[in-house]
Amino acid sequence: MLRIGDLANRAILITGASSGIGAAVSRAFAEQGARVAVHWSANAAGAEQVAQDIRVSGGFAQLVRGDLTVAGEAKRVVADSAELLGGLDILINNAGSLVSRRPFLDTDDAWMDSVFDLNARAVVQTCQAAIPLLERRGGGAIINVGSIAGLDGGGSGAGIYGAAKAFVHNLTRHLARDFAARNIRVNTVSPGVVDTPFHHATPRERMEAMRKSVCMGRIGTPADCVGAFLFLASNELSGYITGQNIHVNGGQVMP
Numbered sequence: 001m002l003r004i005g006d007l008a009n010r011a012i013l014i015t016g017a018s019s020g021i022g023a024a025v026s027r028a029f030a031e032q033g034a035r036v037a038v039h040w041s042a043n044a045a046g047a048e049q050v051a052q053d054i055r056v057s058g059g060f061a062q063l064v065r066g067d068l069t070v071a072g073e074a075k076r077v078v079a080d081s082a083e084l085l086g087g088l089d090i091l092i093n094n095a096g097s098l099v100s101r102r103p104f105l106d107t108d109d110a111w112m113d114s115v116f117d118l119n120a121r122a123v124v125q126t127c128q129a130a131i132p133l134l135e136r137r138g139g140g141a142i143i144n145v146g147s148i149a150g151l152d153g154g155g156s157g158a159g160i161y162g163a164a165k166a167f168v169h170n171l172t173r174h175l176a177r178d179f180a181a182r183n184i185r186v187n188t189v190s191p192g193v194v195d196t197p198f199h200h201a202t203p204r205e206r207m208e209a210m211r212k213s214v215c216m217g218r219i220g221t222p223a224d225c226v227g228a229f230l231f232l233a234s235n236e237l238s239g240y241i242t243g244q245n246i247h248v249n250g251g252q253v254m255p
Contacts, residue, residue, distance in 0.1 A: 001031055006236045008033030011085035013078065015039040015068065015126065016095030018046035020196030021145070024222035025092060025229045026050050030059030032230065037081035039064045039095065068095055069117040074125035078133070088133040090233050093123045093144045093168075098198065101157025112160050119164035120171075127175060131184060139183025143232050144172050146190035148249050155206075165190075169245055176243030185235075185242040189228045192249025194220040215251030224248060 012029050016022045018040040027050065030036050036054060038061050040047035047063055054061035062084040066077035082088040096119045102111060123144055134140030147165040149155070154162025168188065175186040193210045211219050228246045231237050247255060 001028070004032050004230060004234045004236065006234055007230065010034045010089040010233070011037075011082070011087050012090040012092065012233070013037040013039060013064070013081040013085075013088060013126075013130070014092040014094055015077070015122075016041075017050060018043035020198060021191060021194060021222045021225050022092075022094040023050045024226050025094065026061070027053060027057075028226045028230060029233070030054040030057065030061060033059070034090075035060040035062075035085045037062050037064050037085055039066065039077055039081070041065065041067050041095070068122035068126070069114070074122050075129040078126055078129035082133050087137055088130060089137055089140045091126060091130040091134070091140075091142045092229060092233075093126055093142070095122060096145060096147075096165075098158060098161050102160070103157055104159050107160055115160045116164050116167075119161065120167045123168055123171065127171075127186075131179060131182075134184050135182055140185075141233050141235075142172075142175065142184065142186045143229055144168050144186070144188045146172070146188040146245060148190060148192040148247065148253050150190060151247070151255055152253055155210075172245065173243045180242055185232075185238070187232045187238075187242060188245040189225065189232065190245055190247045190249070191225050192220055192247070192252045194222060194225065194248075196222060210252075213252055214249070218250065220248065220250055224250075 012034050014026050017026045017038040051061040064081050066073040068074050099115050146169045149162035150165030150169050172188040225248050
């Protein structure tokens with residue numbers, strides 16, 4: 001992998017890092033010499049494997065557990081990560097979930113809250129907790145994870161999830177404007193259809209239909225997403241980029 005000089009020794013919190021894109025991104029930053037906080041909520045085995053892989057390869061990883069949908073937990077997770085890492089330079093808001101597919105007319109307040117608590121409110125709260133810590137380091141970067149669903153409205157049963165991700169896209173633009181003067185860059189990476197546990201419950205025929213809609217003719221992998229995160233985290237590579245949304249979807253949607 002290409003070495004990106006200014007990522008070495010950077011302190012990075014990656015939420016939802018026990019599997020899928022978060023796990024791949026955690027390993028990639030550790031390979032660059034960054035100090036990584038691997039956040040997890042329910043998948044202990046996955047998180048421990050990610051941390052072990054990093055340490056065996058000579059990298060630095062700390063595990064941080066927390067349910068970001070519980071009041072106060074996002075703030076604690078950020079604070080604990082900064083303590084374990086000796087500060088915080090980069091926040092990657094990767095934690096998110098469809099929760100379940102539900103037709104719009106079957107949506108109720110409790111279920112909608114569960115979708116927004118994880119995919120939207122948790123992003124607000126982690127950013128609120130992280131920004132003062134980034135300022136102490138003279139600035140930093142926040143990378144939020146959006147979705148193709150936040151652009152096209154989402155597939156069947158995913159409308160509320162898509163709306164939550166559209167919230168994230170717009171929040172990114174707001175934060176980029178608000179905190180540019182404080183040397184904090186804020187961007188979004190929006191994956192398309194990627195083969196992760198997120199899609200394990202998606203019917204095979206639906207996955208095949210989505211594959212056929214991708215110009216490149218295949219479903220994405222977590223590794224396909226890694227480069228966008230490394231690029232946006234590096235001041236050397238993207239120091240004049242903020243408020244942007246990089247779509248990683250094989251050409252399925254071209255905004």
